[in-house]
Amino acid sequence: MSRHGHRESPAEARAPEPTFAEQARTLVHLGRTGTLGTLSRRHPGHPFVSVMPYAPDERGRPLLLISRLAMHTQNLEADPRASVLIAQPGVGEDPLALARLTLMGRAGRLGPEERAAARETYLARHPNAVHWVEFEDFAFWRLDLADVYFVGGFGAMGWVEVRDYEAARPDPLADAAAGIIEHMNRDHGDALIAYARVLGGVEADVAEMVAVDRLGFKLRARSGDGLHGCRIAFVREVITGAQCRAVLIEMLADCRKRTTRT
DSSP, X not given: OEETTEEEOHHHHHSOOOOHHHHHHHHHHHXXXXXXXXXOSSSTTOEEEEEEEOEEOTTSXXXXXXXXXXXXXXXXXXXXXXXXXXXXXXTTSOGGGSOEEXXXXXXXXXXXHHHHHHHHHHHHHOGGGGGTTTOTTEEEEEEEEEXXXXXXXXXXXXXXXXXXXHHOOOOTTHHHHHHHHHHHHHHOHHHHHHIIIIISOOOOSEEEXXXXXXXXXXXXXXXXXXXXXXEEEOSSOOOSHHHHHHHHHHHHHHHHHHHHHO
């Protein structure tokens, strides 16, 4: 099946993946800055968007530290309906192939009883904000969610129930994933080709790891002029970088055995 030049391998449809709710929570956990959409007070009914640093609370709701002087704050004071778009970073990537989600809800200013917890959570994510967090015009706001829409890339998208999103947890490999991907792409290109060919059913000339989670990993493989998406399931679930490394070595050994037999 072709989507914008991307063809799925037969294995991609079968390999298990985290749920959309888990993927959404992982993306929010890894992100630092989103795009805030509010309803313009100056131009009623017209969308107004702003770059917005955020920190997720324990339920994945974005905490915002904003000045009452900012236009988006004035918009929220007039109409609390808002959305936050969070996109997976990817320098040089096709942005439509990357994950993103939209959190929709109503924003509200936090009361004094919630400020201490919000301050700790926010500064852990944005330590430089310590320089303005105590300014009188700044306050913490939170987006209480009404709905969540997740897009995982080409052909993977859908609404996520708020209760499922808030109950989900970020993938246990989330913080280690970037390092795993960088290491595999830099040092183990031959292994990635073997995974694609033997486990993904793709006659790859070149393969690159583009994502990894506790259940498996995704490859982008090039064969001739074609670009193929390929998801490979781990032989067992992993929750640490060390476990991931051990399983990848085990799977490579299996690939080599299969190649030798043929």
